[in-house]
Amino acid sequence: MRLIPISAATDPLLEVRDLQVRIPTRRGDLLAVDGVDLTVGAGEIVGVVGESGSGKTLTAYAIMGLLSAPAVISRGVIRFRGQDLQALAAEERGRMRGSAMSMVFQEPLTALNPVFPVGTQIRDVIRRHTNLSDRSIRGRILELLDHVGIAGPERVAAAYPFELSGGMRQRILIAMAIACGPSLVIADEPTTALDTTIQAQILELLRRLVRDDGISLLLISHDFGIVADLCQRVYVMYAGQVVEHATAGQLFDRPRHPYTSALLGCMPAARDGDAPLDTIEGTVPTVIDPKALCRFADRCGYAQARCTEQSPPRQTFGVVQDALCFRAAELTLPGLVTPSLTDGVLP
């Protein structure tokens, strides 16, 4: 057994334990997030991947303290730099949000205020969290815009959101997120609304911020490709639970949960046109009155009787990987079998 020195440095930057988010509905309480464990270490890029309704965005909002009624955190602990965030007063939480931890949203057009120039909106963030003079703030804004790869920062700072392209707007949101030197940035589908070549630019920018500025990144995405590209570790969510946790490599080469494996088979890039794609029949369940069973059982090609009679255990494999499945150890599930689209020919 390895001896780990007791120091603050070994604590993860962000630690989420047994998080549950409840949304009251007429039919009962919906468990949108149910027992999620998650950590982000300093300087790490961690992904949360899942389909619509898996609970990935609500997990991010819960961490940021941005859940709005009727959604509430009904159980669990969120620790940031060792501090229990739910124990903080709202005011203190607000000071932390936008400075120590910040968020980049999916749709930059709705995340920006349409009636103010973008420079003004960045200024407001800096003003809220620092005592810089207006002149220093002005300099900081131009520096930030330059840092996120915007040519002609003076001109862009004076522009309104509608005058900028989608890629530029996303750069502005990233500039706002890093304006006050956060140690954690949560990016919720940061490139989903963007074209492929612009997406590649933004992903490169995020990679650079982590590498050069020591920011940790929690990336929420529906896209396995993006997650594979950027993340060291990945959590796969399904129906409010983390069903698998693995390194990006393990996820693609040796998935341990049937859901992960099934999703990989659905990807068009995994087949050539002669073979039909794998599908996952049925739909993601809404969990209102949780029963002791595997939530993926009715769509799983490997389900057995016990899968609908008991809750599956979390089985671990090595240091990182675990899967919420009875059969995780015995099954050899197919990973991503495809060769890359660009096999060798590209420089």
Added chain:
Amino acid sequence: MSDEPLLKVENLHVHFATRRGLLASRRRMGQVKAVDGVSFEVASGEAFGIVGESGSGKSTIAASVMRLLRPTAGRILIDGLDITHLSEAALRPLRREVQMVFQDTKSSLNPYLTVEQIVREPLITYGLPSDRVRILEILARVGLGEAHIDRYSNQLSGGQRQRIGIARAIALSPRLIVADEPVSALDVSIQAQILNLLRSLRKELGLGFVLISHDISVVSYFCQRVGVMYLGRLVEQGPTASVMRQPSHPYTKALISAVPGRFGARAERRILLRGEAPDPISPPRGCAFHTRCPVKMGSICETFPPPYHRTAGGGWAACHLLSSQSQIAESQAGKVMI
């Protein structure tokens, strides 16, 4: 007409006038060449994919093929019949042959109609039998049944709504489907179901497809041939496998290498393009891609539009770098060359 391809698009141009100011209708400022000389062909049972980024003109091509827009120049032929300038009345019998599937199923299905009514509408329009049994037959073709027929579209999931959109499109037994981003709004597991459905329609009913997508992996899975759009022009066209594995145009290379994860190039080999696509109101002179091209040669690229050169994989690409390859005439650019 036997040798004619199902769809032939010849040197298509679609230009829009741009206006400015409060009295907008009065002042013509200039024009946007949304589509600026595009040619391709689609055979029965074949899927032709068009990839490109926002504003490249993909959807304008779709609207032109559907004759929802009147092209500025060029020709569109269905089975050899020139439909470019046909009147609405003359188009009417042809509209049965060419149907469209849209991206946004929420706005393309009438929320006040049941599934049965939505699928019945085209049948009524053409005076065809439209009893409940017939509707159920059509629904069965797209994997739906009794359980869905009396529902409204907002009671269905995104995947089910897209199946309704497809059912409506195939109700008249068309021969060509124009699908504009048909799976872009769907989760990956649902996307796979819809792609499998479209694939079975192509194979079993022999439908031709024009599939428009920003997603290279969708096009490379579904389509036998592909064209890559940039600023209103096709810059490369050819059999999908060879375009994907051996792209010739620098833009195609960059586009493919930008696909994240294991499907594209590794991050360190990625070709990152500088900046964003120029404003189509004032496209660059010469080759429209020269402002972002990582391998631009110099004044030739800034001055002369590149001719079409044959590529090793049996297609063509419009790039001065390929000048050692033989050229093909613009009028031949749409032809299938395998």
